[in-house]
Every structure is written in structure tokens, then in C-alpha cells.
Amino acid sequence: MAMDILREMENLRREIDGAFKGFGTGAFLEPSFLPGVGLQRFPQVNLAQDKDNVYAEVLVPGVDAKDLELTVMRGTLTLSGERKDVTATEKTWLRRERGLGKFMRTIDLPGEIDADRVVARFENGVLLVTLPIQEQAKPRRISVKAS
Amino acid sequence: MGQKDISVHGAHEVEKRQQSDEIFIRPAVDIFETEEGLTLVADLPGVDKEELKIDLDQGLLTVQANGKSLMNGDLIRREFLHGSFYRQFRLSDEIDSENIVAEMKNGVLTLLLPKSESARPRRIEIKTT
Numbered sequence: 001m002a003m004d005i006l007r008e009m010e011n012l013r014r015e016i017d018g019a020f021k022g023f024g025t026g027a028f029l030e031p032s033f034l035p036g037v038g039l040q041r042f043p044q045v046n047l048a049q050d051k052d053n054v055y056a057e058v059l060v061p062g063v064d065a066k067d068l069e070l071t072v073m074r075g076t077l078t079l080s081g082e083r084k085d086v087t088a089t090e091k092t093w094l095r096r097e098r099g100l101g102k103f104m105r106t107i108d109l110p111g112e113i114d115a116d117r118v119v120a121r122f123e124n125g126v127l128l129v130t131l132p133i134q135e136q137a138k139p140r141r142i143s144v145k146a147s
Numbered sequence: 148m149g150q151k152d153i154s155v156h157g158a159h160e161v162e163k164r165q166q167s168d169e170i171f172i173r174p175a176v177d178i179f180e181t182e183e184g185l186t187l188v189a190d191l192p193g194v195d196k197e198e199l200k201i202d203l204d205q206g207l208l209t210v211q212a213n214g215k216s217l218m219n220g221d222l223i224r225r226e227f228l229h230g231s232f233y234r235q236f237r238l239s240d241e242i243d244s245e246n247i248v249a250e251m252k253n254g255v256l257t258l259l260l261p262k263s264e265s266a267r268p269r270r271i272e273i274k275t276t
Contacts, residue, residue, distance in 0.1 A: 007236065007237040007239075008234070008235065008236050008237070041226065044226040044227040045224070045226055046216075046218065046222065046224065046225050046226060046227060047222070047223050047224035048218050048219065048220035048221055048222045048223060049220050049221060049223050050219060050220035050221065053219075053220065054220075055218045055219055055220050057216065057217070057218045059192040059193070059227060059254075060192070060254075061190040061191065061192040061253060061254035061255050062190065062253055062254065062255040063253065064253065065253075089181055090181065091179040091180060091181050091186075092179060092180045092181075093177075093178070093179050094178040094179060094180055094185070095176055095177060095178040096177050096178075096179075097175040097176055097177065098175045098176065098177045098188065098190055110223065123193075123217070124191075124192065124193050124194055124195055124253065124254045125190070125191070125192040125193065125194075125253045125254015125255060126192050126193040126217070126254060128217055128218065
């Protein structure tokens with residue numbers, strides 16, 4: 001009865017299409033960014049790299065910037081925080097897919113990071129971290145001289 | 148399961164899909180009911196208020212948003228994909244569609260869907276004589 005008030009449209013075709021588009025990466029199409037639910041990793045992280053920096057993009061929707069903690073130690077980045085409940089009023093749950101609670105995750109970074117120059121930006125529930133690679137860890141071109 | 152609705156919407160969908168090869172992601176949602184109405188909470192990380200589209204057309208609520216990556220460099224590890232968020236719900240007449248309130252904070256959308264007066268529970272006073 002309760003669900004009659006709001007019913008989700010089953011966009012079956014869209015989802016089937018999505019399943020095939022994401023073939024091979026299917027698991028990442030899961031809608032959940034859930035902490036503490038099953039084996040789902042939270043938060044989810046994408047890593048990128050260019051010659052000067054490593055970049056991390058972390059999905060932390062609904063987490064306040066002040067509840068986030070970021071630690072860089074040698075070649076690892078550790079993220080911890082808490083996603084808090086919004087309301088405490090009496091309610092009947094109809095759907096509960098978002099998780100709540102504390103989380104922590106450590107990610108291995110490629111190469112040594114200059115921890116003093118790490119910059120983190122938080123925007124719309126996404127954390128963008130720029131991790132500069134240490135000078136001595138950068139690849140160096142060695143010129144070969146012909147004699 | 149509302150077969151009719153699916154086919155009606157399908158007509159729009161075909162059009163849209165021909166234009167692009169986008170990936171659609173169903174955002175995770177929490178929905179709960181109180182005496183005043185329903186609250187829908189959706190995770191939309193990376194979505195700006197301006198990019199969010201909420202439509203209500205004949206009781207069909209559509210939440211749609213474009214997500215994009217702000218990251219530079221070459222990807223070396225991927226745990227999630229960027230795509231458009233898309234999810235639809237059918238609301239009953241019991242929702243007062245004129246007074247829906249939407250709020251976006253930290254990549255989370257909160258939609259307050261108030262019940263119409265007639266659908267609210269009413270306390271009935273018992274008079275003692």
C-alpha cells in the first residue's frame with residue numbers, strides 16, 4: 001500500500017543497455033556508494049597520473065568536508081570520515097540504498113608523493129586530490145652521447 | 148507494472164538514445180514516509196545544482212543530471228564511471244505536486260514530496276460525554 005504513493009519506473013531497456021555498455025566494468029555501474037554494506041568499497045576512487053602529479057577523484061556524496069580526513073604517508077593515501085544521518089524524525093522506510101556510517105580506505109599510489117604540496121578540493125560531494133610526485137621519483141631522460 | 152507508462156516513456160527514450168552513446172547510472176536513493184509526506188534522498192556526486200533536472204509530468208517524476216570528471220591526467224585506476232544519472236518514479240495523486248521542495252547539498256539531492264491534505268492522517272478526537 002505504501003509503495004503506491006511512489007512507484008519507481010522500471011526502465012528495463014535502459015538498464016539492460018547499461019549493463020552491456022559497461023561490460024567488463026559492470027561492477028562499477030552499481031548505483032551504490034555505500035559504506036558498510038556488503039563488500040562494496042566506499043568511497044570509490046579513480047586515479048589518474050601525468051608526469052608531475054597523481055590525481056585522485058573520490059566520491060563522497062553527503063559527507064561534510066569537516067568530517068573528512070585525508071592522510072598521505074609515503075606511497076599511500078588514507079581517507080576516513082563519516083556519513084551522518086540527516087533526519088531523526090519518525091519515519092517509515094520505503095527504500096534504503098544509501099549507506100551511512102564511518103569509513104576508511106587506504107589506496108596505494110604509484111611512486112613517492114611530496115606530502116607537503118598535496119592539494120585537496122571538495123566540490124558537490126566529490127573530493128579531488130592533487131598529489132605532486134617527488135622530484136627524485138620522476139623519470140629522467142638520460143641522453144646517450146655517441147663518441 | 149504500469150506497462151502503459153513504460154511504452155509511453157519509451158517513445159522519448161529512443162529519440163534520446165540515438166543522439167548519444169551515454170552511460171546512464173541509477174543513483175542510489177533513500178525514500179521514507181512521514182505523516183507530512185515522502186522524502187527522497189539521492190546520491191548525485193559531482194552534480195552541480197545547475198546541471199540537475201527534475202521533471203514532474205503527469206505524475207512521472209524524473210531525476211536527471213550530468214556527471215563529469217574534473218580530473219586531469221591519464222586514468223590509471225577506475226572504480227566508477229562517469230555518466231548521466233537517471234531515475235524515474237511514478238507519484239500517486241496523494242502527493243501535492245505543487246509544493247515539492249528540492250535541495251542540493253554536498254552532492255546529495257533531497258526532495259520533499261508533501262502529501263495532499265486529503266491524504267494526511269488525521270487525528271479524530273473522541274469526545275466523552
